[in-house]
Amino acid sequence: MNQSKWIILTIIIACQLIVVLDASIMVTAIPQIGRSLHMTATSLTWVQNAYILPFGGFLLLGARAGDLLGRRRMLSVGIGLFSLTSMLAGLAPTAEFLLVSRAFQGFAAALATPAALALLSASFVEAKERAKAIAMYSAVSAGGGSVGLLLGGFFTDFISWRVGMFINVPIGIALLFLVQRFIQKTGTKTGRFDLWGAIASVIGMTALVYGFVQAADRGWGEPETWISLAAGIVLLAAFVLIESRVAEPIIPLRLFASRQRSGAYLGRFLMVCGNFSLFFFIPQYMQNVLGSSSLEAGLAFLPFTVAQFGMMYLIPGLVQRYGNRKVLMSGLLLSIIGTLWLSRIVSVQAQFFPQMFILLTVMGIGAGMVFQPLTVLGLSDVDPQDNGAASGLINVAHQSGSSLGLAILISVFDAAIRTDQPSKMHFAHAISSSILGSVVFITAALVVTLLCFLPARQSIRKQASMGS
Incomplete structure (x- = not known):
């Protein structure tokens, strides 16, 4: 991979990192945001969802805009608007102002993200380079949430939760300069939105x-x-x-004609439904039950993050040796085992080390084995004119899973707590039930993998008859 491609990949990954970070950077700050802006427990969930819903909902429109108006142009527009709305969110004097700013942040992210992934697909066409680039992109997409928890906890404890928004401004300005300098202008075409x-x-x-x-x-x-x-x-x-x-x-239904691609989209949706919700519930458990600070709650995800990013370097070799399907199913099994075990040990008496540390490491390894194969399979055999739509659909599955999974598991949490004045024991029980709900989602993702990615019975029989 030459230097110019490394620069392009760095720009794309940095863009993806800031939009993914903002889906979780507020989580460890939620108690402080609630106190400073006088928000109720229910309204605080919209600090997340106000960002995630427009992000996921407008991704397909953003992908279409990139196809028609030019991907470099939409990447620049998205980054610029994201930087502006991040500054407004950091300055928010009221809860309503914060939520509106977060919604426009999500819309901006929806413009930038599909353009970035489509530029990656167009820039890396050689098999080995493409595999390495997608592995790094997938690691950032999946692991950026846990990095957001860590940064959000640090800013909340030592400065202010608002810094988590302000930090996007200088990064965005730098990215705008780099996009104009190193990414070639892409073509436009006529069409309708x-x-x-x-x-x-x-x-x-x-x-x-x-x-x-x-x-x-x-x-x-x-x-x-x-x-x-x-x-x-x-x-x-x-x-x-x-x-x-x-x-x-904005979604050509022909993309779902392939059982493999459909399975990749649905599998990603279900995996994120279970996986992302952990970023919300475990920090709440650490702070409200174990008495951790915001920073300590963010640091709790460090083993998950390190393991997941570490897999970025191993995945290309594993895929080359065993194939995307086996790596994907192995990662899902590890995620199920780690998450199920974690749901059983969550209690008032639990300690972070060594059990939670080990389980989060196992879960990070599992997640690191899942998202790169799902990205590759979701982009496989796509016609060039559908690259933008397929890229957008991958991100839609990711963001829709984040918002809907969290909403469903918050309902599970509320049903399990069963009291208006919960004790630490009630809170721990409700968190355990929610994590068990995550296991259900990840298990469903494994079932989808088995149904959609294993060879059809007729193909197996044909191969067996030919072998005989």
Whole structure:
């Protein structure tokens, strides 16, 4: 890989890192944000979801914009808007101002992220270089959340949670300069934006998440809960109908014609549903049950982060020797074992070292083996004109899994706590139940892998008859 390609890869990874960091950098700061802006426990979940929902919902529109207006241009626009809205979020005087700023941050991230991944696909076409580049990109995408926890904890304890937003501004300015200097201008083409499809998908997913959050806050019997959930389902069904009829959809349904690609998208969604939620619940457990500081809660994910990033260097060799499918299934099994064991030891008496340390390391190794194969399989055999849409769909699966998984498991947490004044024992039990819910999601991802990635029975029989 020559120097110019290393610079391009560094720009793309740095862009991906800042947008992924912002999905988790607020988690360890949630208690302080609640006190400083007078936010309730339920409204604090929207500090996360206000960012994640527009991020996931507008990714496909962002990918389409990159195809039509030029990927370098949309990368620059996304980074510039992200830097501006980050500054506004850091300056937020009220809860409402913070949530609106976070929503626009998510929209900006949705413009930049698919352009970055599409530029990676176009810049690295040789097999070994492409495998290495995707491995590094996947490691950052998956491990950036835990880095965000660490940075957020440090800033919260020693300076202010607002610094986690302000830090994006100088990084964004530097990236804007580097993009213009080192990334070549990409072509544009004529076409239409599928605006109605984008609106239906964003509002539909938001309604679903809102319904689950309301279920946790007010209960499943409230009309508001069921109306929101029903509206979400209807709007997402309308989105599929729109995509099947519109001339230039933001999701060409032909991308799902491949069982392998469909499995990669669904498997990623389910894995993130379970995996990302841990970034929310474990820091809350560390702070509210074990009495850790914000920084200590962030440091708790260090073994996970180190293990996951360490796998970045091993994955290309493992994939070359064993193939994407075996590496993927092995990683999912490790993730299930580590997460299930963790759910059993969470209690008031638990200690971080050695059990939680070891289990988080195992979970980091597992996660490090999952996302790179899923990225490769999600981009496999895609026509050049669909590169942007496929890249966007990978990120949609990731961000949608983050928001919906967290919303569902918050409902599990609330159902398990069963009291208005929870003790540490109640809180630990509820966290344990939520982590067990993560196991269910990751297990579902393994089932999808087995159904979609193993050879079909007819192919196996054909191979056996040819061998005989």
